[in-house]
Amino acid sequence: MDIDVTKPSTQAPTRLQRWKAGFVSWAKAGFLPEPISRWEWFIMRLLFGAMLVWIFTDWHPFRHVAQDKPKGIANFVDLTWLHHGVMEPGEELGAKGAGPLTWIPRAGLFEEFFVIACVLIAVYILGYGIRFVLPVLAIMHMLVWTYHDSQGYTYHGHQMISIMLFGQAAVAWWKRKLPDAGMRAQLWYYSRGIILAGYITSVVTKIINSKGMWLWNSQYLSVEIIKTHRLSYYKDLEVEFAGDPASATLLLHHPYLAMLLFDVGFFIELFAWVGLRDRKWSCFMGISIIILHLSIAWLMRLSFTNHQILCLIFLVNVPWLIALAMSRARGPRLSLQKTLP
Secondary structure (H helix, E strand, O other), X not given: OOOOOOOOOOOOOOHHHHHHHHHHHHHHOOOOOOOOOHHHHHHHHHHHHHHHHHHHOOOHHHHOOOOOOOOHHHHOOOOOHHHHOOOOOOOOOOOEOOHHHOOXXXXXXXXXXXXXXXXXXXXXXXXXXXXXXXXXXXXXXXXXXHHHHOOOOOOOHHHHHHHHHHHXXXXXXXXXXXXXXXXXXXXXXXHHHHHHHHHHHHHHHHHHHOOOOHHHHHHHHHHHHHHHHHHHHHHHOOHXXXXXXXXHHHHHHOHHHHHHHHHHHHHHHHOHHHHHOOHHXXXXXXXXXXXXXXXXXHHHOXXXXXXXXXXXXXXXXXXXXXXXXXXXXXXXXXXXXXXXX
C-alpha cells in the first residue's frame, strides 16, 4: 500500500495576519528610551527652566486671602500662609517689594518663592543635583497653584507642570545608578510619556462619560460652546464675549463638519501613545497636539499654553528637527532615529 508522504501545503497568511505581524514588528522596534545628546537635553532643560521662571513670576496666586474651595492637598493643609507670610499689617497687595526686588509686586511670600525658585531652576538647567532640586521645585509649584485653584479656578495647565516636575524627580531617583547618557535617555523618554499619558487619560474619560457615544455626540459640542460663551458674557459683561462666536455658529449649522473636526482631535488623543515609539513619531505627535490646541483656542477660546510649550520642548524637539533639516539640505543625512552628534 502506497503511503502519501507529501507535506501539507501551507496557506498564505491572511491580510489580518500580515497586519498583525507588521504591527508587532513595528512596536518591537521602538517604545524604548533613545539616546539623546548632552546638547539636546541641555536645551530642553534650558527651555523648560525658562518656562518655570515665567510661571513663578506670576504673583497673583499669593494675593488670595482664603481657600474657599479647597482642592487637592488644600483639603488637608491650610495654605493661606502663602498669602499672609511676611505681610505687614495694613500692607496693600501689589505694593512694590523692598531691597533689590523693588521691580516686582509685593504679595505674601511671592518674593521668597520667586528667588528660591530661580536659584533652583538655574541649578536644574546646569544639570547639578537634579534628584534634590526637582522635588523641591515640584512641591513649591504644587503649593502655589493648588492654593490658586482653591479659589474655584479650573485651569489644568499647571497640573501638567507639577506632574512633569514630580515625574522627572521620580525618574532621577529611580534611575540614579545609570550613567549620564542612560539618565538623559530615561528622563526624556518618561517626560514624553507624562505628556502623552494626559491625552490618553482625556480620551478614555470622554469614552466613559459618553458611554461610547462621543464620536456621534460631538456634533452637539458647538451648542455647548455657544452656551458657555453666552454665560461668560452675562457673568462679567465683557465686550470680547459679546455675540456668538462665528466658528461655533458655522459648526452649529453644519453638524457633520463639526463631527469631522472634533473627531480628528479625538483620534489624536486616542493614538497619542505612538509618540513614544521613536523621535519621528514623537515629533509628529507633538506637532499634531499643538495644532489640536491651536484649533481649540480658535474655536472655544480655551488656551492651553503650558501644554503646547511642553509638547514643543519634549515631543517636537526643535533642536533635533533643525539639525535634521540642515543635514538633509547640506548632504550627509541625519537619520530620523539618531541623536545629534
